[in-house]
Structure formats: C-alpha cells, structure tokens
Amino acid sequence: MEPLNSGEVPKDVKTKKVQIIHTKRRMLQLKRKDELSYNIRYISKVPVKLVMDREFLTLHPEDSLSKLIQSLRGEESSAVVVDDEGKLLGFITMKDLLRFFEPPRRYSIVGINLLKKYSISNASRVEDIMVRKPITIHVDENLGRAIGIMLETGKHHLPVVDDKNRVHGILEVKDIIRLIRIVSL
Numbered sequence: 079m080e081p082l083n084s085g086e087v088p089k090d091v092k093t094k095k096v097q098i099i100h101t102k103r104r105m106l107q108l109k110r111k112d113e114l115s116y117n118i119r120y121i122s123k124v125p126v127k128l129v130m131d132r133e134f135l136t137l138h139p140e141d142s143l144s145k146l147i148q149s150l151r152g153e154e155s156s157a158v159v160v161d162d163e164g165k166l167l168g169f170i171t172m173k174d175l176l177r178f179f180e181p182p183r184r185y186s187i188v189g190i191n192l193l194k195k196y197s198i199s200n201a202s203r204v205e206d207i208m209v210r211k212p213i214t215i216h217v218d219e220n221l222g223r224a225i226g227i228m229l230e231t232g233k234h235h236l237p238v239v240d241d242k243n244r245v246h247g248i249l250e251v252k253d254i255i256r257l258i259r260i261v262s263l
Contacts, residue, residue: 121254121261122222126215129257130238130247136160139167139205143178146170146204156235156248159208164244168208169237178207214239217246221257224249 135149135157146157150172159168215224215236224236228251238247 121257122220122225124221124257126219126221126224126238126249127217127246129221129253130249131253132247134158134245134248136164136245137170137204138162139203139208141204143175143202143204143207146175156250157204158237158245158248159204160245166212166214166237166239166243166245168205168210169212169235170204170208171235174207174209212237215249216240221254225254 135154137146137149137157137159138161139159149157156169156171158166159170161167213227213231213233213236215227215238217238217240227236228234234251236249237245238249239245
C-alpha cells in the first residue's frame with residue numbers, strides 16, 4: 079500500500095464511497111419508479127364518472143351552427159347532440175367545426191356556390207357537421223379502459239353514456255391529466 083499524503087484518501091475508499099452514492103441514487107430511482115407504477119395502476123382503476131365533466135354543452139340536431147359557435151365558451155371544446163330525452167345522437171368537437179370551413183384543395187374556381195358553403199346561414203345546422211356515431215365510454219367503466227380507447231382511436235373527448243345511451247358527461251384528456259397531476263404530488 080502506498081503512503082498517504084496529507085488529506086489524500088485511498089483509491090479503494092473513494093471507490094466504495096462512489097459505489098454507495100450510485101447505490102443510493104439507484105434506490106431512489108427504483109422507489110420513484112415504484113411510486114409512479116402504483117399511481118398509474120391506481121389511476122387506471124378510477125371510475126370514469128368521478129373524473130368526467132358533468133357540465134357540458136348540449137345541442138339538438140336542428141340547432142343552427144350559429145348557436146353552436148355562440149355557445150362555445152371558455153374551456154368548452156366539444157358539444158353533445160341529444161334528443162329530447164338526453165339520448166346521444168351525435169358529437170361535435172372544434173376540429174369538426176374547422177373541417178366545415180376547410181378551404182378547397184388544389185386550384186378551385188371561386189364562385190357563388192363555394193362562397194355559400196363558407197357562409198354560416200340559418201340553413202346551416204348542427205346535424206350537418208356532427209359525428210353521428212361517436213366513440214363513447216360507458217358511465218360504469220374505469221379510466222384504464224378510457225385511456226385505452228383514447229390511445230387506440232386518437233380521440234381526446236369521449237361522451238359518457240349509460241345503457242340507454244343517455245349522456246352523463248364528457249371525459250377529456252385534460253381531465254385525466256388533471257388527476258395524474260393530483261396523484262403525482
């Protein structure tokens with residue numbers, strides 16, 4: 079063994095300290111990973127009805143697009159189209175609304191018919207742009223199922239319905255992220 083200069087630590091002691099530090103870091107990483115894994119398992123078991131938005135915009139198929147546009151306020155980015163009994167007939171997101179105003183592709187000749195298409199008149203109805211068979215989630219399902227549907231379909235909004243197809247709420251990605259934030263604190 080080499081003689082030590084003042085304040086010098088032997089190599090094997092340094093190596094041991096470094097190993098201890100790496101081991102502690104690794105243990106912390108594993109602990110965080112376990113906590114995150116637990117949180118994800120917990121979130122997937124949460125019932126959809128606890129997280130869904132119960133206050134949502136409802137319209138009827140015969141409502142005008144003007145009414146839809148005027149009704150979209152604040153954070154609302156979708157509307158449920160229902161009948162008089164609250165049963166789901168269709169669904170509209172802001173993306174669907176934008177598609178209605180999508181400019182023509184390639185080189186179209188601008189004429190009266192094209193201009194009529196882009197003007198909202200009293201003749202333009204919600205039923206003209208609504209998705210007639212939207213992807214839904216049952217009110218008794220859990221978030222694990224909802225997340226799976228969202229990832230599989232690319233949908234960010236799911237109407238929440240019961241066995242009779244009555245709408246109880248809307249589940250959005252932002253609602254799930256909000257829960258993840260709360261659980262991760």
